[in-house]
Structure formats: structure tokens, C-alpha cells
Amino acid sequence: MERDLTRIALFAALIAVLGLMPRLTLASGIPLTAQSMGIMLAGTILGARNGALAVLLFLGLVALGLPLLAGGRGGLGVFAGPTLGYLIGFPLGAFVTGLIASRFEHRMAFVPSLTGAFVGGIIVVTVCGIVGMAVMMGVSLAQATTFALPFLPGDVIKAVLTAGITAALWKARPALA
């Protein structure tokens, strides 16, 4: 019980800290922040339920006004913007990531983590983001998809890194799985 609580709090903090890390820029000029990798890591390391709870706790703190989103954004205002779909997709993505990884024999190995991060952290989050953009910006789903596409190469890099980090953690702390 206590361990679950502290790990949920820890990953909420980790997602915040990853948003504060310096952003990289891909060759295409698209900025890459590590925050969405925190969502994937929460799912692969904590599992579906606790991963989603960690993300919900993080979003709750953002709603309370703490500037924890990438770029130092926070407050209820971010829930009124075009990225609302992504914010809704974050806990869902962490849940699906953990759920899919747990279907494998060793959920924290490279392939299960990569599969989970790919489906939950990329597909689920991106679909929610596209629907959110279409609703909030008053554009069609096809148009919203064109806005989201440039970020996909960066997301694939983050999914691979998530799987590598999760597998390294599993080797260092086998009891985590």
C-alpha cells in the first residue's frame, strides 16, 4: 500500500521533471520533450492501474496551478487549449501501455515495453490528441491528423528509449516486475 503510494507520487514527479529537461530538436525542426516518455515509463514500470493513477495525480497538480507541463505551463487554462485531447490521452495511454505490456510473460523486458509504449504511448495518446484538436480548433479529423503527424518520429524514438530504460531497470531491480 505505502509502496504503491510512494511510487505513484514518484512517477508523477518524474513526469514533471522530464518536462523540465532541455528539449531536443529533430532534423525536421520539430521540438522533442521528454514528458510524454514519462507517461510511457509510468505504464511500463508501474503497470496499468498505478501508471494511470500517477498520470492523473500529475494532471491534478497541473490543474491546481503548478507549472509542471513542458515549457512551465500549468493551471486550468491548459485544459481549455487545443492540447486537451493529449491531456485526456495521457492517463489512458499509460493504462493501455501497462495493460499491453502485462500480457507478456516478462512485462518489463524490451519487446513487451516497446509494444506497450507503441500502442498506449503513441497510438492511444495521438488518437486522443487528434480528436481533441479537431474539437477545440474546429477542424476536420484529417486536418488535425496532419498537425499531429510531424511529432510521430519523435514519439517512436521515445518509445524505443522507454523500452530500453525499462529493460535496464528490470535488470537492475528484477523485483520491480
Added chain:
Amino acid sequence: MIGALSARHTRYHDWHAGWKLVGLCVFCTVIGFAQWVVAGWTGLILVLGAARLEGGWFLRMILGDLKSAALIAALIAAFQLALGSPMKGLEIAGGLLACIAAAMMMTRTTSPAELLDTVDGWLETLGMNERPRRKLALAVALTLRFVPALSERAQRLTEAHRARSPKRAGWRILPPLAIGALDEADRAAEALRARADLN
């Protein structure tokens, strides 16, 4: 405490956080449902006027918060203009800016602790037991403790990497950061088990 609360006191700091939250919800709902260009822009002018009542410094603070949102609103308006529906673009941009300005007014004048107390009070009214509410409060407190601790650890790891390698640290510090952080979380769990009954 990390946060965006304005250190300079305004009259809005004295308003009850619960009423501000209800007001914000009503405001955003009305703006969202009013499919009318004037609604969003009128709402934005009202919010900025309310900020101006406190003086130019507070208005500038809220306008500063709107910078990145204004860029997005401009892009939306330009996109809708290209699609041949400029009024729709103005309607969305106005509504977006009004809601974000109102939310930032609330964020700048309400401390996270006040908001947490308000949410806790609402959960109590809804009949949620004390135990889950206590867990939530503890999780929030732990997260606020972990954020600076993790940032400091990440900084130390980056410096250690820089001292040993000409390459940029980047993602390489993440595995040791996560391992160290998990160990710290487990130590905190042991301490909690010894001092608090969460079961």
C-alpha cells in the same frame, strides 16, 4: 512551494477558492456553448478589465500568461481563414483566449493548497471516506517533495556525466535517475509504514 501564485496581493486572492472554481466552470461552459463570435471576445475583455482593476502590473501578468495561447489562437484563426470561415476562426480564438485568461486569473490568485482544500471539501461532501482523501493529500505532498529532489538528482547526474564524457548527457542519465528515484520512493514507503497507518 512551486507554483504560479502571484506574490503581490490582489482582491481576488480574498475570494473563496471554491466560488472561483465554480465561476470558472460556469464561465468556460457559457463561452463554449455560445456559438457567437462576440461571446468569447466580450468574455476576454471582461477578464482583462477585471485584471486591470488591480493595476497595470496584474494586467501585464495575465497578458504574459496569454502569450503562447495567443500564438495558437492566431494559428487557428489563420487556418480557419484559409478554409474560408474567418468568423469561425475568430469565435474559436476568442473563446480560447477568454477561457485561458480566466483560468490564469484563478491560478494567479489561488494557492494550490487552497484549491486542494476545496477539492478535499467537495469530496467529503460527496461522501468520500477520510482514508482515500488522506491518501490523496499524502500523494500530493510526496509529489511536491519529489519534484525538487528529482531535479537535483538529475542535475548531479548530468554534472557527473559531463565530468567524464564530452558527449551530452541527455537520455543516458535516465536509467540511473529512475533507479535512484525508485530506491528513494521505497525508503519513503518504509518510513510511512513505520509512522502512518494507511491500511
